[in-house]
Amino acid sequence: MPSWELEYEAKAQGYQAICGCDEAGAGPLAGRVYAAAVILPDGLELPWLDDSKKVTEKRREMLYSQIIALAVAWSVAWLEPKEIDEIDILNSRIKAMQLAIDALEPKADFALVDGNRDHGSRCSIVASHKLVVKGDHLSMSIAAASILAKVSRDRYMVKMAELYPQYEFERHKGYGTRRHYELLREHGASPIHRRTFLKKL
Numbered sequence: 001m002p003s004w005e006l007e008y009e010a011k012a013q014g015y016q017a018i019c020g021c022d023e024a025g026a027g028p029l030a031g032r033v034y035a036a037a038v039i040l041p042d043g044l045e046l047p048w049l050d051d052s053k054k055v056t057e058k059r060r061e062m063l064y065s066q067i068i069a070l071a072v073a074w075s076v077a078w079l080e081p082k083e084i085d086e087i088d089i090l091n092s093r094i095k096a097m098q099l100a101i102d103a104l105e106p107k108a109d110f111a112l113v114d115g116n117r118d119h120g121s122r123c124s125i126v127a128s129h130k131l132v133v134k135g136d137h138l139s140m141s142i143a144a145a146s147i148l149a150k151v152s153r154d155r156y157m158v159k160m161a162e163l164y165p166q167y168e169f170e171r172h173k174g175y176g177t178r179r180h181y182e183l184l185r186e187h188g189a190s191p192i193h194r195r196t197f198l199k200k201l
Contacts (some may be wrong), residue, residue, distance in 0.1 A: 001050060002143040003113050004043060004176075006132060010110050013090065015128070019073070019108035020141025021101055023093045024149035028174035029184070030167070032078040033089065036148035037104050038155035039072040040141050046070075049143050050068045051136035052150035056164075064151040067144045073105035076152045085196045086095045091120035112176065113144050164190045176200075 023035040077099035096106035114135035135142035
């Protein structure tokens with residue numbers, strides 16, 4: 001379960017406003033990639049807060065509301081499928097995370113960033129930061145960011161399902177399920193599909 005250990009380590013190094021940052025939607029064949037950044041009040045306890053993939057949809061929605069109500073600052077950013085195709089998914093993930101960090105108000109002076117990569121060929125995390133592998137399971141702030149990013153992306157994919165009902169995006173959220181591939185072969189790609197991800201077709 002996530003704890004405050006990493007945030008307190010950063011505080012001990014002299015940082016004041018520490019955010020967690022995470023992304024959602026790196027793997028899907030369709031839709032945006034999202035990132036979120038969150039500064040939580042020191043020591044805040046949120047029941048059930050964990051890596052968004054380990055939390056039920058109902059609890060994610062509840063946590064989303066609690067996080068945006070209680071956070072010192074929070075932001076959500078995204079990149080469109082066209083840009084993902086242009087700069088690749090690694091650069092897109094990193095750009096989205098930096099955009100989310102930049103959008104915080106008040107600003108963070110240090111970021112705990114989920115993952116093991118902070119730069120691609122074209123984009124990098126330029127904020128003062130520490131990479132944390134499996135950070136959404138270790139840090140309260142990163143876990144909160146993972147919830148905001150995941151819920152924001154899922155809500156967007158439900159809206160896309162209304163625009164493009166033939167792909168059943170509300171069921172698989174754009175991920176490469178067997179059913180999604182069946183529908184792609186039947187209907188071809190939609191305007192929100194990532195063309196560079198469709199090489200198996």
